[in-house]
Amino acid sequence: MMQQGIYFIITFPDRLSENLLLFLLYYSMIVIPAIDLKDGLCVRLLQGKKEDATVYSDDPASTARRWESCGASLLHVVDLDGAFTGDQKNLVSIRKIRESVRMDIEVGGGIRDMERIDLLISIGINRVILGTVAIEKPELVKEACKKYPGRVIIGIDAKNGLVAVKGWVEVTEVKAKDLALKMQDDGAAGIIYTDISKDGMMTGPNIEATEEIVDSLNIPVIASGGVSSINDIKNLMTIKNLWGAITGKALYAGTLDLKEAISLTK
Numbered sequence: 413m414m415q416q417g418i419y420f421i422i423t424f425p426d427r428l429s430e431n432l433l434l435f436l437l438y439y440s441m442i443v444i445p446a447i448d449l450k451d452g453l454c455v456r457l458l459q460g461k462k463e464d465a466t467v468y469s470d471d472p473a474s475t476a477r478r479w480e481s482c483g484a485s486l487l488h489v490v491d492l493d494g495a496f497t498g499d500q501k502n503l504v505s506i507r508k509i510r511e512s513v514r515m516d517i518e519v520g521g522g523i524r525d526m527e528r529i530d531l532l533i534s535i536g537i538n539r540v541i542l543g544t545v546a547i548e549k550p551e552l553v554k555e556a557c558k559k560y561p562g563r564v565i566i567g568i569d570a571k572n573g574l575v576a577v578k579g580w581v582e583v584t585e586v587k588a589k590d591l592a593l594k595m596q597d598d599g600a601a602g603i604i605y606t607d608i609s610k611d612g613m614m615t616g617p618n619i620e621a622t623e624e625i626v627d628s629l630n631i632p633v634i635a636s637g638g639v640s641s642i643n644d645i646k647n648l649m650t651i652k653n654l655w656g657a658i659t660g661k662a663l664y665a666g667t668l669d670l671k672e673a674i675s676l677t678k
């Protein structure tokens with residue numbers, strides 16, 4: 413946080429020097445726009461609760477194109493129906509998104525067996541995100557990591573430091589950090605760490621908890637949940653070795669400009 417202090421006590425004569433200072437004091441990080449799918453629609457939830465859904469678009473493929481045109485190189489897609497029921501329901505939309513953009517796509521939500529992993533990889537999805545099975549079928553995770561090196565990442569969704577599964581409805585007794593370490597040992601290519609209490613709330617990410625996860629691992633970590641503005645992006649950029657940050661609600665609400673965030677973090 414000292415870097416931040418330095419940043420704020422210096423007044424910038426112009427934007428060029430601000431950008432130069434950001435370059436010197438902050439770490440680079442990838443900004444990843446999110447599309448959450450429910451019944452074929454692009455929605456956002458509040459703290460993952462399905463009763464608190466706001467619909468942002470009925471054309472997820474055009475939303476994906478919009479984020480690509482802002483410079484995104486990776487898109488985060490979640491099949492919420494899949495996360496809640498264990499059975500993906502948005503494959504048509506996922507295929508359309510894949511056919512509409514060239515950027516990399518990661519997909520999670522309802523991926524619970526190897527057949528589904530094979531299918532998503534076969535349609536050109538670059539990385540699959542496994543959540544519930546990391547707790548319930550760790551053998552599947554190991555097998556998938558072996559079969560698709562570099563393409564299996566683990567979504568760890570934490571409520572007060574404990575892992576939540578099945579659409580965040582069930583909270584386990586497993587500590588997020590312990591699961592992250594185990595998944596790293598099992599061959600995961602990365603971890604997406606979500607703080608559930610922050611997700612969709614636009615109150616800022618959980619910097620301390622994210623930093624703790626990043627510091628305990630040597631695989632890439634992506635932070636998710638709570639981003640509301642460019643300042644939150646700057647705060648995340650102070651975390652050394654944080655690989656990326658996912659943002660959803662702030663983009664749809666218009667409080668974060670994706671182009672600006674991407675150019676800042678490069």
Ligand code: AMZ
Pocket residue numbers: 457459460461462490492494495496498520521522523524541542543544545567569577578579580606
């Ligand atoms: O918003 C939710 N309730 C929610 C959500 N966004 N529940 C799960 N998920 C996401 C996780 C992860 O990317 O963040 O779904 C994926 C995990 O799904 P599964 O089906 O493997 O547990």
